[in-house]
Amino acid sequence: MTDAILQMRGITKTFPGVKALQDVNLEVRRGEIHAICGENGAGKSTLMKVLSGVYPHGSYDGEIYFDGGLCDFAGIRDSEKRGIVIIHQELALSPYLSLAENIFLGNERAKRGLIDWTRTNAEAADLLNRVGLRENPTTTAMDIGVGKQQLVEIAKALSKEVRLLILDEPTAALNDEDSAHLLDLLRGLRDEGITCVIISHKLNEIEAVADSVTILRDGRTIETLDMRAGGVTEDRIISGMVGRDLEHRFPPHESTIGEEVLRIEDWKVHSPTQHGRVVVSEAHLTLRRGEIVGLAGLMGAGRTELAMSVFGRSYGVDISGRVFKNGKEIQIRTVGDAIRHGIAYATEDRKRYGLNLIEDIKRNVSAARLEKLANRGWVHDNEEYRVAEEFRSSLNIKAPSVASTSGNLSGGNQQKVVLAKWMFTDPDVLILDEPTRGIDVGAKYEIYGIINRLADQGKAILVISSELPELLGICDRIYALSAGRITGELSRANATPERLMAYMTTVKE
Missing domain, CATH: 3.40.50.300 (P-loop containing nucleotide triphosphate hydrolases)
Structure with a gap:
C-alpha cells in the first residue's frame, strides 16, 4: 500500500x-x-x-x-x-x-x-x-x-x-x-x-x-x-x-575597461502619481566602455525609476539633471531620443513591457529599430528573417524557428529575445533591469555569458538586480541606492554583501 x-x-x-x-x-x-x-x-x-x-x-x-x-x-x-x-x-x-x-x-x-x-x-x-x-x-x-x-x-x-x-x-x-x-x-x-x-x-x-x-x-x-x-x-x-556540475555560477570574465561613455549628474525625478514626492534625488553615476556596473537597492529604493527616467523619461515628472554621452551633454526627452543616442533599456517586466507576446520572434527582434530593415518605407521580410535567425543562433534561443510565437517560449528564451531586440539597435549603453528574474540557473549562466560578450564588444552595461550574489558575481563596480539616493560605490575587489547592505540601508538627509 x-x-x-x-x-x-x-x-x-x-x-x-x-x-x-x-x-x-x-x-x-x-x-x-x-x-x-x-x-x-x-x-x-x-x-x-x-x-x-x-x-x-x-x-x-x-x-x-x-x-x-x-x-x-x-x-x-x-x-x-x-x-x-x-x-x-x-x-x-x-x-x-x-x-x-x-x-x-x-x-x-x-x-x-x-x-x-x-x-x-x-x-x-x-x-x-x-x-x-x-x-x-x-x-x-x-x-x-x-x-x-x-x-x-x-x-x-x-x-x-x-x-x-x-x-x-x-x-x-x-x-x-x-x-x-x-x-x-x-x-x-x-x-x-x-x-x-x-x-x-x-x-x-x-x-x-x-x-x-x-x-x-x-x-x-x-x-x-x-x-x-x-x-x-x-x-x-x-x-x-x-546535467553537469556548475563549479562557478558565473562565467569567468576579465574586463577591458575604456573611456567614459555615459555620465549622469544631479539627476532628480518626481513621482507621476504622488505630487511633490521625490523618487530619485541628486543621482550621479558613470559608465565606461567595456564595463559592467551594478545598481543595488532594496525594494522601493528607486532603481527602476532611475533607469526608466534616463531612458527617454519613460517614468517620472519634473525631471532635472544632466546626461553626458562621450563627454558631450545630450538631451533625451523621448524613448526615440534615447535609442538614437545609443541607449537601450531591457525592462524588468518582459511579459508586459519587453515583448509583444502574440507576435513571433522576428517581429519582436526588429521592433525597436524597424527602420534599419526598411527600404523606401517598406520592411524587407527576408532581411528581417535573416537578422532574427542570426540572433536565434548566436543567443541559443530554443525555438523551432523565428516564426514561433514569443508567448510560447520559456522565460529564459523570452529574455534572450528581449536582449536580441536591444542588441539589434546596436547601443553603446545597455541598461538591464533584473535580467535573470524568473529564469533557472542554466539560463542565467547563458545570460551572464551574453552580458560578458557585450562588454567585450565595448558596450557599457548597467545591471539592476535584487540578487546581491549576482551583482557581486558579474559586475566590475557597484553603486548602492537607498531612498532614491546613491549612497555608495564599490569596486569588485572591495564589494561584499555586508558592505553593500550597509549602503543600501543608509538614509542620507
Missing part, C-alpha cells in the same frame, strides 16, 4: 514540432511539500497543466492516478472537483472585483438563484484570515499588493476544499518578506494535511521548505530526491537540472 496521493506514469505531451514531455513519472506523497525543479523549457508547467486538466485527457499519453483512482479530466473543473487546484504564475484575479468576489468567482455562494452577500463576505473573511490577511473582503483586488494577491489566490483554492495545491513560481514577483510569509503558510497547510506541489527557480526556498524534489530535464524525469534524508544541497539540485 503506497502512501502516494498522486502518481503520474509515462506522461508524454507533444506540441507541433516540440515534444514537451517524454515518459515522465511523478509520485507525490500524501501531506508533503513536493518541489519540481528544472531549467526553463524542461516541462514543469506543462506537466502541471496535464495534471490539472488544462491539457485534457486524450491530448497526452500516459496515466494519472489521484488518491488511488484513475483520472481522465476533461478540463480544470473536473480536477477541482477532486480537490486539485493550480495557481499559475500569472495571477488570475480580476482587479475590479472585491476579494470576496474573486475568491468565489465560479463557485458563488447563492440562495434561490441570488448571491448571498452576507454569507459570501463572512466566508471570505474567514478564508482571508486563514491565509494571514486582515483586509476587508469588500476591498478590490487592485488595491492590494502582489504578495497579498498571491495569498488571495490561496484563499480561493481553500474555498474549493483543496487536497492537492499546485503553485507555479509563487514567489517570483514577491519581495523577501512576502516570500517568507508565503512559505510559512505552505508549511501550515502541510500541517493541516494539504499536499502541495511547488515549481520554483529559487533553490534556497526549495531547500528550506520542500520534503521531496523531482528534477526534470528536457522533458524527462531525471530523479526524485528526499530532502528529509539530508545532504541535498542547491549544488546537488543544480547538477541534476543542468
Whole structure:
C-alpha cells in the first residue's frame, strides 16, 4: 500500500514540432511539500497543466492516478472537483472585483438563484484570515499588493476544499518578506494535511521548505530526491537540472575597461502619481566602455525609476539633471531620443513591457529599430528573417524557428529575445533591469555569458538586480541606492554583501 496521493506514469505531451514531455513519472506523497525543479523549457508547467486538466485527457499519453483512482479530466473543473487546484504564475484575479468576489468567482455562494452577500463576505473573511490577511473582503483586488494577491489566490483554492495545491513560481514577483510569509503558510497547510506541489527557480526556498524534489530535464524525469534524508544541497539540485556540475555560477570574465561613455549628474525625478514626492534625488553615476556596473537597492529604493527616467523619461515628472554621452551633454526627452543616442533599456517586466507576446520572434527582434530593415518605407521580410535567425543562433534561443510565437517560449528564451531586440539597435549603453528574474540557473549562466560578450564588444552595461550574489558575481563596480539616493560605490575587489547592505540601508538627509 503506497502512501502516494498522486502518481503520474509515462506522461508524454507533444506540441507541433516540440515534444514537451517524454515518459515522465511523478509520485507525490500524501501531506508533503513536493518541489519540481528544472531549467526553463524542461516541462514543469506543462506537466502541471496535464495534471490539472488544462491539457485534457486524450491530448497526452500516459496515466494519472489521484488518491488511488484513475483520472481522465476533461478540463480544470473536473480536477477541482477532486480537490486539485493550480495557481499559475500569472495571477488570475480580476482587479475590479472585491476579494470576496474573486475568491468565489465560479463557485458563488447563492440562495434561490441570488448571491448571498452576507454569507459570501463572512466566508471570505474567514478564508482571508486563514491565509494571514486582515483586509476587508469588500476591498478590490487592485488595491492590494502582489504578495497579498498571491495569498488571495490561496484563499480561493481553500474555498474549493483543496487536497492537492499546485503553485507555479509563487514567489517570483514577491519581495523577501512576502516570500517568507508565503512559505510559512505552505508549511501550515502541510500541517493541516494539504499536499502541495511547488515549481520554483529559487533553490534556497526549495531547500528550506520542500520534503521531496523531482528534477526534470528536457522533458524527462531525471530523479526524485528526499530532502528529509539530508545532504541535498542547491549544488546537488543544480547538477541534476543542468546535467553537469556548475563549479562557478558565473562565467569567468576579465574586463577591458575604456573611456567614459555615459555620465549622469544631479539627476532628480518626481513621482507621476504622488505630487511633490521625490523618487530619485541628486543621482550621479558613470559608465565606461567595456564595463559592467551594478545598481543595488532594496525594494522601493528607486532603481527602476532611475533607469526608466534616463531612458527617454519613460517614468517620472519634473525631471532635472544632466546626461553626458562621450563627454558631450545630450538631451533625451523621448524613448526615440534615447535609442538614437545609443541607449537601450531591457525592462524588468518582459511579459508586459519587453515583448509583444502574440507576435513571433522576428517581429519582436526588429521592433525597436524597424527602420534599419526598411527600404523606401517598406520592411524587407527576408532581411528581417535573416537578422532574427542570426540572433536565434548566436543567443541559443530554443525555438523551432523565428516564426514561433514569443508567448510560447520559456522565460529564459523570452529574455534572450528581449536582449536580441536591444542588441539589434546596436547601443553603446545597455541598461538591464533584473535580467535573470524568473529564469533557472542554466539560463542565467547563458545570460551572464551574453552580458560578458557585450562588454567585450565595448558596450557599457548597467545591471539592476535584487540578487546581491549576482551583482557581486558579474559586475566590475557597484553603486548602492537607498531612498532614491546613491549612497555608495564599490569596486569588485572591495564589494561584499555586508558592505553593500550597509549602503543600501543608509538614509542620507
